[in-house]
Amino acid sequence: MVVSQNWIGQQSVQDEIVPIANIDHFIGKATIADRMSDVVQWLAERQYLPVEGVHFTTVKAKVAVAGYDATWYDIKPLIDQVYDPTTQKPPPSD
Numbered sequence: 420m421v422v423s424q425n426w427i428g429q430q431s432v433q434d435e436i437v438p439i440a441n442i443d444h445f446i447g448k449a450t451i452a453d454r455m456s457d458v459v460q461w462l463a464e465r466q467y468l469p470v471e472g473v474h475f476t477t478v479k480a481k482v483a484v485a486g487y488d489a490t491w492y493d494i495k496p497l498i499d500q501v502y503d504p505t506t507q508k509p510p511p512s513d
Contacts, residue, residue: 420437420445422440422442422445424441425441427439427440427441433465438462438465438467444504445467447503448467448504448505451505467504474498475494475495475497476494476495478492478493479491479492479493
């Protein structure tokens with residue numbers, strides 16, 4: 420496991436074998452978990468990461484810089500509160 424104080428990287432940085440999580444989220448989950456195995460499962464299932472379509476969605480946006488126009492994307496939250504993965508239930512599996 421790798422923990423970070425302030426940034427866990429973009430999706431491409433996340434590793435399939437080694438979880439990369441925010442230290443506050445890890446400590447929060449470890450504090451409320453009944454067993455360490457619960458924390459290990461939480462990490463293995465990547466439940467600490469927000470899920471597109473559940474916690475946020477991406478929307479296209481027009482951007483103009485120095486006379487050039489481009490289509491980019493914005494992140495639109497789908498939840499009202501601050502994302503706290505220690506209290507989030509995993510999304511339903513397909």
